[in-house]
Amino acid sequence: MAGSTFGTAFSITTWGESHGEGVGVVIDGCPAGLPLSEDDIQAFLNRRKPGQSSYTTPRKEDDTAVILSGIFEGKTTGTPISVAVYNKSQRSKDYSAIKDIYRPGHADFTFDQKYGFRDYRGGGRSSGRETIGRVAAGAVAAKLLKQFGIELCTYTESIHHIRINDAHFDADEIMRNPVYMPDKEAAKKAAALLEQKMGEKDSVGGVIRGIIRHVPAGLGEPVFDKLDALLAQAMFSVGAVKGFEIGDGFNAAFAFGSENNDAFTTDASGNIAKLTNHAGGILGGMSDGSDITYRVAVKPTPSIARPQSTVSTNKTPVTVEIHGRHDPIIVPRAVVVIESMAALTLADLLLRNTGARLDTLKKFYLPS
Amino acid sequence: MAGSTFGTAFSITTWGESHGEGVGVVIDGCPAGLPLSEDDIQAFLNRRKPGQSSYTTPRKEDDTAVILSGIFEGKTTGTPISVAVYNKSQRSKDYSAIKDIYRPGHADFTFDQKYGFRDYRGGGRSSGRETIGRVAAGAVAAKLLKQFGIELCTYTESIHHIRINDAHFDADEIMRNPVYMPDKEAAKKAAALLEQKMGEKDSVGGVIRGIIRHVPAGLGEPVFDKLDALLAQAMFSVGAVKGFEIGDGFNAAFAFGSENNDAFTTDASGNIAKLTNHAGGILGGMSDGSDITYRVAVKPTPSIARPQSTVSTNKTPVTVEIHGRHDPIIVPRAVVVIESMAALTLADLLLRNTGARLDTLKKFYLPS
């Protein structure tokens, strides 16, 4: 039942399959008056565009965003912003090889079980192309957040066992290498591993890390719509995600209370702050003013060219080799998808927070 | 804005604070005809009841569930089931010690930031007592799921670095020891650690593991309301949770595709099954018929009796020692909360799935 909509106040609905006419999103609830152009969206889309390196699929898509509504004289109007990216590279490929088999690690079997049949061309709705709509919307959310000083920094923390060296962290490096790592040396090693694994017809997983800065305290709704709970939903809604941590994450389970508690203090400006940030910027489901930090585990690409055992739709054992245009790793292109989901979650909670207090609400309606 | 409701079709709304008149839940959307009594709910509540061992708070609450609506002649009627647990042990304690300070690891600061003031008595809405409503509703959801053969098994996998030995796994043992571990030896070691840390006025974290069996394939909605995405929200909505994994979780990030993919096969009954279950029973956000497996990281109890540095509400540095009735570990009592959240998520998606196909929908309305 439904399920293609995310967010309550800043709400998005995505549509589209990998091999249909296109993919897109309708953004509803964006405040009026935000300067916005197709360039803003394109800049985000370019970060997930295929064909940018030897580690991404050579599919020749321009992935050009078209804004169909919601903008007037360069600004958002408060009405739905519809963005479409038309598919241009729908090769009339022969899908007979995968039409009747269930690819391991893919959603072929579950789609058939749920709906009785499926669009077998390239993953259909479960294709990574569905995330184009999220990224287009994420660009809008991120631009909105920027108006409030909120900044998102997202990158590849590790690819297989190759992890960045925190001592070498360089934010500017992220956009300079094809694996989006903030550490030049680690990026090189990761590239070498990817080359090797491509040669072995195999694929690799990794971890994405996100930091959200300058979030005002108090965002997030206690109980079910906690900031961390909605971030967790957001992240796990991305296809290949298998784990999510806030702050110290699983390490917090191995800490004592005396180690894990963050002492409150006052900062140079006299504002209340925390001495440490094991909590990852969230207490009781609400932002505490510290950096929000999280980590996302991404599984290796399920499509690999080496022979795999599986069954056909009529339950016969078969061997399948998945050829075609597939990245050996999902992580680098997923970085902007993860950042987009974080931005969408924050934008929604930013809008939902304004009615929390009678005194501020009164100032809104009764200014003087 | 709002945020106290979880679920779309099987929907719950919780209410209540630790030191108000009581806590409770309204369950809306439970199908009519389910046999249900207060005993069903009490059995679940007893699993989180305080005062059951030396590792849980000695607060003397009966935590007795009262069903106020939605049941007629022993069965659910399809209308809202209202359950209340009245607070009986609201000691007119002196809260002046914590009223004006921000306890580390607690939501005092964020509540003040969001709402302008807070109910400072024992955590208010962010208290663990809020979860009573979830557990009461979880009992109903679990009973509903049982009608469809779905079973939930949830337990403590590790307390600090003391992990169960999988070779000694004994499901019957879970309810026999106060830490809800399925391994008698590990439970003993954990108990010893807890005794030690209580002596040191410190607290301990741990990991909860859940397995959901016999889930029909196809539950979960593609894209944002994936089964794993809603489970993730459900789990992170529980106060002390800092990490969540489905299947192999973060280990999937360190695996190659050839290792992580689960080959499809046919089982003894000729049904399609998987040879392995790295995916944790979910593909493309939908259940695949295998066991759904997940892991939840729980931080150590923030309330500890040793001196901690913090600030007062007027930004003055102070030292605080949190005395009173506090568990040295959250994990054991959280096991049933986690199981309840899993049951609620599944029940919701079970109801949401029925309209996925025209053919089955037609059988519903046009039985022929």
Place this chain on the structure above:
Amino acid sequence: MAGSTFGTAFSITTWGESHGEGVGVVIDGCPAGLPLSEDDIQAFLNRRKPGQSSYTTPRKEDDTAVILSGIFEGKTTGTPISVAVYNKSQRSKDYSAIKDIYRPGHADFTFDQKYGFRDYRGGGRSSGRETIGRVAAGAVAAKLLKQFGIELCTYTESIHHIRINDAHFDADEIMRNPVYMPDKEAAKKAAALLEQKMGEKDSVGGVIRGIIRHVPAGLGEPVFDKLDALLAQAMFSVGAVKGFEIGDGFNAAFAFGSENNDAFTTDASGNIAKLTNHAGGILGGMSDGSDITYRVAVKPTPSIARPQSTVSTNKTPVTVEIHGRHDPIIVPRAVVVIESMAALTLADLLLRNTGARLDTLKKFYLPS
């Protein structure tokens, strides 16, 4: 599926049946800092209390509101406000007379069709007692609206063909007569008609009129969540409502554009206003600053003591006479229910409106 929740930002969930343990409501999303006591709620409940005149059921219910959560030191905390009214007058009456028959004009048949069985004691969930939760919540919404100068005036406009004389309109009279009419003479005539019809074992319908004053312009969301659309849903969610009009309503269908359009002008304070208000204070689904005016048609009480033809649950024709405590008219006690639904709709849209513009949103977060 679900359906017991109304509102998005200011959200209520009602529970309870006529002959269960009680009825109640959980209010989620009320801003923190609103002074609120049980007296505020009781004042609203008293307006729908039975047994106040010969035209209302003599059921001896105190209908006493108890606040179970969400208030601290006399103010709302921003967390759910749970209100319960425990049933005290559940007479262990013999319901065998109506248990197996379908009462005309009641929901007995449809409940059985939907759920397979029903709580046959006094209407169950479809009883008028369900509205107690709405009225309790309406009291909170109305108190919130009052902080912004918004006032609700609701009254009986007509009972059968006895209509108030607009020239004699006296707002103070509304609370002075048992039929809540703002015209003493009309109220007397209506009372006489009711006496007559009670003698004839019959019942009477009528029309309720509402006026909402000082609503800031811009409340209501374009397209599906228009202010008038949500008011219409709110009103038709009240059991006996059969018609709803905004402004001139059906008369607008018989007017020409030149008659129906309201010319804009400026008022004494130099603000933009309308010369007339055929539109009822709503243009394009948003409040325009004029009075919001609406009209609600209420059917006669379906429970009448004279013999009626119907069928039993096993499809046998039977004659039924419905004795017991039943009002000869629903309208007067429904006045406060209608006012409550209007208040709830406005409160929700008041909270939802704050994110419409970037400039005002920036002032909220960046007060400078």
Place this chain on the structure above:
Amino acid sequence: MAGSTFGTAFSITTWGESHGEGVGVVIDGCPAGLPLSEDDIQAFLNRRKPGQSSYTTPRKEDDTAVILSGIFEGKTTGTPISVAVYNKSQRSKDYSAIKDIYRPGHADFTFDQKYGFRDYRGGGRSSGRETIGRVAAGAVAAKLLKQFGIELCTYTESIHHIRINDAHFDADEIMRNPVYMPDKEAAKKAAALLEQKMGEKDSVGGVIRGIIRHVPAGLGEPVFDKLDALLAQAMFSVGAVKGFEIGDGFNAAFAFGSENNDAFTTDASGNIAKLTNHAGGILGGMSDGSDITYRVAVKPTPSIARPQSTVSTNKTPVTVEIHGRHDPIIVPRAVVVIESMAALTLADLLLRNTGARLDTLKKFYLPS
């Protein structure tokens, strides 16, 4: 905040303005397996297409529907169906005449109040063109309902005081005359009135009547999501609607209980039925198996070419004459919009109803 989405299980989100790139809709939750083509949608769109008679705007739009997603091999896949209608007739007209004034009866003023500015070209989001998305989705909903035998009949009942003669009712006539009246004579008189009023630079209102046949009993959720409540929201969400009635509507307010109650009986097939249908097919918010009947009041077109008094955005009194392509009446083209909203409401409640009973739910999952 948001507001462009309607429906919970069968859910639609519309986008687009009159003079942007286009208008459209995303339909989420349509069951998989429904045969669907662009022709199905076009047939509905053609019923609201401008330029079909002298009483509709001569705007030369093809209004051609393009399906962008959700269909595979001629059937719905269960994933979102995105439909776009690109605007082709965006005349680079000079809007300076209306840019700075508030047109009476339009949403210019309220849009400015809410959002700080507006798209002044032809109504923007409040334009009738927004309903194209609804009608496209309504075509899908109606086709789904047809699979269950549910039929919708919608027509113009009256134009100003010219009402159809029920004795001459001819369903086939509806599509034969430009005013969609089921009575040839009334249609002729209405046409004459429209000609006259166009000459007088005025506009006319009217009433639309809908009948929904063969609805299974039990659709609609008690309390807030009653079938009549959601129909009321649906209808009032259409721009020019000012009144709504179910069954006898306002006449029920002038009836006695003995007149208004519908006696239950058994029909020729031995099924339970009602002797009369004052209730309009809904009892307690749920369908009772009888025809669902409703009536919608539509105001006269606010755009009229005769001089009207109003003010400019800077509060100066001005006179405005609204020239351009405007229908003298909204009613005929609104007929299919109203029918679409009814179909959408029913489709949503059809899907939401399947979890009401445990016994039928068990048959779904455990067919045995």
